[in-house]
Amino acid sequence: MNSDDNPISNDPFALVDPQLWLITSAFQNHRSGLIATFVTKASIVPDCPRFVIGLARQHETCRLIKESGSCVLHLFSREQTHWVERFGVPSGSQTDKFQSTSTQTIKTGAPVLSDAICAFDCQVEQSWETGDRILFLLQVVGVKMLNPGTPLRFTQMWNTASTELRQTLSVLLVRDQQIDRQAILKWREEAE
Numbered sequence: 163m164n165s166d167d168n169p170i171s172n173d174p175f176a177l178v179d180p181q182l183w184l185i186t187s188a189f190q191n192h193r194s195g196l197i198a199t200f201v202t203k204a205s206i207v208p209d210c211p212r213f214v215i216g217l218a219r220q221h222e223t224c225r226l227i228k229e230s231g232s233c234v235l236h237l238f239s240r241e242q243t244h245w246v247e248r249f250g251v252p253s254g255s256q257t258d259k260f261q262s263t264s265t266q267t268i269k270t271g272a273p274v275l276s277d278a279i280c281a282f283d284c285q286v287e288q289s290w291e292t293g294d295r296i297l298f299l300l301q302v303v304g305v306k307m308l309n310p311g312t313p314l315r316f317t318q319m320w321n322t323a324s325t326e327l328r329q330t331l332s333v334l335l336v337r338d339q340q341i342d343r344q345a346i347l348k349w350r351e352e353a354e
């Protein structure tokens with residue numbers, strides 16, 4: 163295991179080591195969740211907490227958030243690296259990623275994984291199309307501390323992932339980059 167294998171290690175952006183988030187949503191008896199790094203706290207006002215997230219348009223979870231107008235942002239721990247394989251690899255359009263997982267709800271009804279460190283229950287206040295991603299401005303309407311733990315970051319996940327998982331993630335990264343590049347270029351053309 164070697165951090166030189168990191169597919170973005172020669173990239174200055176790799177100096178940023180983001181936390182990994184699990185984002186879940188549900189609409190009409192269907193639920194899904196994905197792993198995301200594009201999550202930013204977007205308000206300094208304690209009584210008006212907000213986040214901005216950026217999700218690829220083709221993901222099932224993105225579709226569910228658009229339909230339902232709500233989602234839950236979770237931080238999870240270094241001991242839960244297996245959630246990356248479970249939620250960050252397959253698409254929830256075909257499978258239920260929550261099988262045998264204890265869930266609850268807070269306010270919006272979006273699924274909360276009880277084993278996470280904490281959960282932010284959110285409602286969409288605004289959204290913007292940017293070609294590859296939809297940016298959602300989220301109002302936090304409920305918060306729950308669930309379990310103690312240190313949130314997992316990308317580098318820790320990468321350095322402890324199996325060779326198979328790292329290979330899978332590298333292949334998916336290239337696939338998603340191609341999809342996103344085309345979507346960005348098309349969006350720019352249409353904006354001109």
Ligand SMILES: Cc1cc2nc3c(=O)[nH]c(=O)nc-3n(C[C@H](O)[C@H](O)[C@H](O)COP(=O)(O)O)c2cc1C
Nearest residue numbers: 196197198199200217218221222223250251253254
């Ligand atoms: C480390 C990591 C970070 C990711 N970050 C994002 C992200 O910020 N935004 C996004 O749309 N997808 C991101 N993904 C991809 C989704 O988690 C992945 O494609 C997921 O399987 C989509 O599931 P769904 O189709 O059920 O929503 C990331 C995946 C990994 C492994």
